[in-house]
Amino acid sequence: MKSSMKTPDKDGEKKADKDLTKQVKISEGVEQSNSSGSSVHELINGFNRSPSPPAPRKRLRTVSGSGSKAEHHLLTTKSGRKIYTKGRPPWYDKKGNTLKQPYVIGICGGSASGKTTVAEKIIEKLEIPWVTILSMDSFYKVLNDEEHKQAEESNYNFDHPNAFDFDLLQETLARLREGKSCEVPVYDFTTHARDHNPKIMYGADVLIFEGILAFHRPEINKMMDMKVFVDTDGDLRLSRRLNRDINERARDLNGVLEQYFRFVKPAFESYIAPGMKAADIIVPRGGENDVAINLIVKQVMTQLIKRGYDQSASAKYRQELICRGPMVDDAPQNLILIEQTPQVRGLHTFIRDRRTKRDDIIFYSERLTRILIEEAMNFMPYTEKEIELSNRQKEIGLRKNTQICGVAIMRAGETMENSLRAIVKDCKVLFPKIKRI
C-alpha cells in the first residue's frame, strides 16, 4: 500500500521502489537460510500449483508465542544487547503512591509488517532501563473445540476484531499505566492456545503496545501517548509471513496462503489499514526506516524529560544509601544477617559494580537469593524422622514439618521466585496485589 507518508520518506515513490528491491534482496538472503529447505520461488510455485483443500497441520518447529519474542522478558536485540522488558516492579513514594505513568507507544500495522522489529529498535535506541512490551497476541480469545478444529484447518479468522478480548486488553493496559502489576496470558501460535503459565508484567517508563488491531478501540487509543503505524508493502508482508509461519509457527505453505487470502488480506483492508487514520506517525517500510525510528526516539525522550524522567535519579538515591552506611547497630533483634563469606562479598561486588551488565546483575542476584533462601531454610520447623540406611541401620534425621509455613516477603519477592522454586520443592507463591486475569 502506498501510504500518505506522514513520516520522512524523502524521495517519495522512486525511493520506495528502490527500497523495495533492497528488501526483496533481504528476503532472498533469508530464503537461503530457510530451515524448511524451501525457497521463495518454491513457495510461490507451490502456491500456483495447488489450490488444494487445507491439509492437517504438520508440526515443524516449536515455540512461537506472545512470550517467545522476549522469552522470560529478556530481549536480545539484533546488536546482541540484552534488555529486560518486563517493566518495573511497583515502586512507591513515601505516601504510598506509585511513581509516574509510563509513556505509552501504540504500534499498529499488518501482519509481519515489522511491528515487533520497530518496537525492539525503539527500545534499543532509547537506552532507558524500564520498558515493557505488551503484544495483542496475548489477548486472543480462548478457542472452543470447534473453533480449535477450524484453526487447525486454517479456517478460523484470527484477524477479525472478534478474535480478541478487547475488554481484558483495555483493563490490562489501564493497570500497567497505573504502574500496577498484571498477569498477562502467553499465547502459543503453534497450538492456538494460551500457555498454562501467564507472565507477570509491570508498568515502566515506556510501555510499547503492538498488534494488528492496536488502534481498533477508541478507548484504548486514548491511553496512548504516541500512535505509530508500520506501513509495509503487502507482497513483502506476505513473503515474510510465509517464511515466519512455516519456520516459527509450525504452519505449512498451503495453510498459510489459504488463511492469508481468506482472512488476513481482507481484514487488513477492512480493519487494520483504517487504523492509519488514528496514527500520529506512519513508518513506511518498517524496521529498516532508521530516520523515522530515530525521530520517534527523540520525541519520546523529549516527552519523558518533560514529565520529569531523570536518568541519574536512581544513581543519586543509591549514593545516598551508601553514604548512610550500614544500619547494623540499630537493627531489630530478630534481624539475621547472612554471613559475609568471600562468596557473598564477591556476588555483591558484581551486583554493585556500575559496569556490570543488566543480565549479569540478574544472574548474580539469583545466586545471592539462593544463598539467602538456603539460610532461611534453617529457620523452618523440622521434626525428627527415623530412616533406614541401605545397610539396614537406623538413623534419626530431620524432615521439614508438614504444616504449611507462610513467609511474607515485603519487597522484591518476585526476584526470588526462581531460587525459591529451585530449593523448596512444594512451595506456592502468591502475589496478593496482582489482579488475576
Ligand SMILES: Nc1ncnc2c1ncn2[C@@H]1O[C@H](COP(=O)(O)OP(=O)(O)O)[C@@H](O)[C@H]1O
Ligand atoms: N527489514 C526486514 N528485512 C527482512 N526481514 C524482516 C524485516 N523486518 C522484519 N522481518 C522479518 O519479518 C517477520 C515479521 O517481522 P516482525 O517484526 O515480527 O513483524 P510483526 O510484529 O509486524 O508481525 C520476522 O520473521 C522478521 O524477522
Ligand SMILES: O=c1ccn([C@@H]2O[C@H](COP(=O)(O)O)[C@@H](O)[C@H]2O)c(=O)[nH]1
Ligand atoms: O493462532 C493464531 C493466532 C494468530 N495468527 C495470525 O497472527 C497474525 C498476528 O501476528 P503478527 O505477529 O502481527 O503477524 C494475524 O494476522 C493472525 O492471522 C495465526 O495465524 N494463528
